[in-house]
Amino acid sequence: MSKSAAILFVHNEVDTIGWWLAHHATIGFSTLIVCDDHSTDGTAAALSNAATLYDIRVHSSDTTLPERLDRQTRFHEMALEQGRNEFDWMMILAADEYLHFETARSVAEFTAAASASMLPVNWCLFGSSGRTVPSPFSPVETFTRHGLLSLPDHRVVRYLVQPRRIGNTLPDPFSALERNATWSDSRILHFAAGDHESFLRRNSSATPDKAWQNFDRNDAEYTGASRWLPESRRIASSIVQASLTDLYWRLKATVTHADRAVLQDLGLTPAQLSAPSSRRTPPQFHFCMLGQTKQLMRDMQMGYLVSVGAGEMNFGRYNPLIMALEVSDGDVWNACLFTENPLPGRYLSLPGSPTLLPMVPLHVMIAENTVLSPVSGEEIRIAIPGHALSKIDATTALYTRMTSFMVLTAEGHGLADLLRGIDRLPAPDASALGCAIAMLDPEDAERLAQTFPGLIPRSLMPVRPPQP
Template identity: 25%
Template sequence: MTTVACVLFVKNECTDIAGWIAWHLALGVDRLFIYEDHSTDGTWEVLEAAARVAPITLLRTDPATQPDFYWRQRDAFMDAARRARGVYDWLGFLDGDEYVYPRHFDRIGDFLAQFPDAWAVALNWRIHGNSGRVVRPREMAVETFLSHGTESLGDNVLVKSFVRPEHLGPNYTDPHRYDIPEERYVDARGARVQWTGATKAIDWRDAFVLHFVCRSMEQYIQRIRRRLNADLGDSTAYWDHFNRNDVEDREPLRLMPAVYPVLGRIYTAMLDAASIRLHAVARVMRDDPLLAAALLDRPDLRTPSIDGRSQTSVRTVVLRTHHDTLLCLGGNRIVRDATLDGLAGVVPVLGAIHASTPDLITVFAADRGPLHLPGDSRHLDEPLLRIVPASQPGRFFLRSTHAGRYLAATPGSNDSGVACDRGRADLWEEFRLEPIQSTVTLGLSAIPAPVNAQGATLLDLCAWAQTLQTPPRRGDFLRALANLSPIERERLDHLIPGLLLPFL
């Protein structure tokens, strides 16, 4: 089996780094060497969490020893080549806005196995535009920015390379072309590369590198702010040049079913890391009120709005659709069934509602296996939804707590049409929540109750965490986050950078 590693030199890619990791691991990359260049946006924290559940060798650069960004990248890449030598057959050199895509293979190792005599493979960029998006999307770049420019955009002649590390020479020129003899450098079709500097003729027929230069307008502005007067200027020229949306291509989306489970594991690790950090910060605050006041930006430490009543009951329900069918899990998909035993091999989808949060429901599979809710960008095994009363008594809409999208069961075949992706609610989004007696439930606990319609505060959240002997469990933590007001969510993101981005 052909083994493949990739190396990434990264700084301030908090919004997309989890998706980048998930994409390449789902593509069959065996090891990621990630060199983090002292980010300020939470990228390091996300990487630390991801490294707990993924094959990542995480290292940090040393700007004191090497102050030049360009040469720090060189040092990182060459160090990764040294580490990969004798361990992996191939090593790919990528940036955080680049996603390799072999068109006719599901695994990058199978693609590279076509070239037994090559020592390096060069793949052209395919630069994508913003696909009309202004605000940063919650979804991955690959599934959002589907439109790209044509071959008339000359920058697509640039390449990224996969090399055999044992044959890599000592010289470094740029992050595109490497020190490999020309007769051993091939393109995606196995032909010898005809070089013009670090570029070659554009060829997207077999493989290429999806290059998301601009992404959304919000992300582009953030990028300009970070790099202003370094390598970018206060101008729309860069945007106008690269933001090409001439052709839409949905073909790479075929790999997303393999990506989502990996992304879900990373997001779960991020949630757990945030829970641990909140618990640690809260306990420090308990012992140092002045620090608490400084961190929470509060002139006073008033009594938090934790509901002290005894609320320990959890109600378990089934979800009955407007079509009078029940949601069940069949294989890896949510399906609809008229009865709980009407189809062989299905598992009921249940909901847990805790008395302290009667407007929130945690959805889970009766066998406690993973339940992926299509359209929910959090990709959690047990997603949280908000219960919204419908106009008809006893019927409810179920809305995602982070993106405001509604769960829908649309007409059609039994195994399709269930997704949490609707912008508004109508009949197909209506559900009845029918209590059942079940031996399977979730261990949910009481959480802070908001004192008003604006929601709970960060102070409430920290005070609640102080009462716990261990970090909050996932289900409880998600419910507590859902109760925070919008402005308090922003403040929490500053207190715990990066880790909670998918959930707030």
């Protein structure tokens, strides 16, 4: 069977590196060879955790070379040289470049009939789609508008190459500028603009506004790459949960050893970890089904949510959704949404929620009967039959599903409360920890993310909750 590898040189791309890895694993690269250029934002930690799940070979750049371009060139040469006897096809890409096939289902299928040793794939320059701030969703989902085919930048190419046949010369992205671009069978989704805030942060141009105008192309819409999203989300969810498991063990060590340096970074003291709970009684939870005469369920065959009546019930196919609401005196209640029976996949797909966990954290506005994402602050439009929640008995099975979350949040939703919960939780539960983080005060979550860079994805970072 054909073996292939994507090659990436990366610096400070923690917000999107998981999506890049997930996408290129999805389209069929056997191996991902990544060089981290001594990132300071947690990219290295994200890569390390991802490499425990897939064939991702992580390198560090050669710091004896003072110029980043020289370090990148040396890595590219090394990767192609070392891959010559292992891989049939290899491709050099950047962190904002996503290979896409129009009809082929994988790298192997795309290259199967190739006679040439180098297959050029043209850029397709995507703009911001009007987005100004970073998104927790995949770039493929977030940015769907691009420049017209006639744009000169689209003549830039990336090459799928046969390393045994190309010699020692690196593929030149500017070698086809005299030829018209084509997207008939493939394209490089080039998210060079991204959102405006991220673009300005990473762009070192003396004229960033001019560079932004060049890259922010939104002339036409394209959603063909969305076909990769279900699998790339599944892979990305595995990476997210591996990082959360790593975070659990690091927090466990911090609490166990009362690590003063780490606690100081978190704005805490050892005394706060041993302080009694400010809560007089443990929180109470209401368990609800979504709907009355009909119930909202996950269709396990089709993978989406459907309303099912009592006469249509088929428990081999339909998995009921349960909402656990944390009782509060205020108008905003924390809630977790999960399926009654554990999912065989890695996460519960809910339109509008970016969290990629089997349990979805939510904020419920009780008076308005509105459900919001604590991460985006935006409304989650769940089609609850009859717009009603039906309270059900709190069975042992339901409490078991919620035990880890209840342990983590038993004393409240502050950072010290979370660490005391970590101390009591005997084993990692990535889903429960992710939900607890999403319900932290945003300032607490930011301190946690800065202290443990790369372990908390943007898809779990909370926004400030709405005021009653």
